[in-house]
Amino acid sequence: MNDVKRGESQHRPITVKERSLIDWLLRHGNPSSEQFLEQLDSLVVVWKCSCGCPTVNFAREGKPVPHEAEHILADYLATVDGEDVGIILFQKEGRLSSLEVYSQAGTDKVFGLPEIETIYSYEELAERQSKRNLRRPTRHLICAI
Ligand SMILES: [Zn+2]
Numbered sequence: 001m002n003d004v005k006r007g008e009s010q011h012r013p014i015t016v017k018e019r020s021l022i023d024w025l026l027r028h029g030n031p032s033s034e035q036f037l038e039q040l041d042s043l044v045v046v047w048k049c050s051c052g053c054p055t056v057n058f059a060r061e062g063k064p065v066p067h068e069a070e071h072i073l074a075d076y077l078a079t080v081d082g083e084d085v086g087i088i089l090f091q092k093e094g095r096l097s098s099l100e101v102y103s104q105a106g107t108d109k110v111f112g113l114p115e116i117e118t119i120y121s122y123e124e125l126a127e128r129q130s131k132r133n134l135r136r137p138t139r140h141l142i143c144a145i
Helices: 016-027 033-042 122-144
Strands: 007-013 044-049 056-060 071-080 083-092 095-103
Touching (some): 007 056, 016 095, 033 071, 071 122
Antiparallel strands (some): 007 044, 044 056, 083 095
C-alpha cells in the first residue's frame, strides 16, 4: 500500500449515510465524543480518497482541517459487500477532521460505507476469534480418531 493517499477535492455537505454513520460513531465512541454531534449540521467534505474506499476529510469554516496528528474519536469494525472493514472517526483541535474506512484485508476493490447493523467492536472480534479457536481443537480431535 502507498503511504501517500491519492484523492480528489470535493466541496459538499455530508450525505445522509455519512451523517448517520458519524452520528452512530459519536454516540458509541470515546466518552467525550458526543460533544461533536453539534458539528454534524455544518460538516463539509473537502476531500475523498480515490483508492476505492469511502474515506473522506472534512473542512472547518471552509478551510480543510489539518489531518496530521489526529485523535481517534471512535474505532470500529464492520462488513460491507462481504468485505471486512475498519472505521475510524478522527478529530483535530476539537473539530471533526476525517472519517476513514479501510479494508481489513487491504483490497483495492471499490466499496461503500457500511450499514450501521454490520458494525462490531474489537471486543466482539475477539469473541468471534475465540469461538473460532475453540472449534479448531475439536476438528483436530475428530481427525485423530
Ligand atoms: Zn482509500
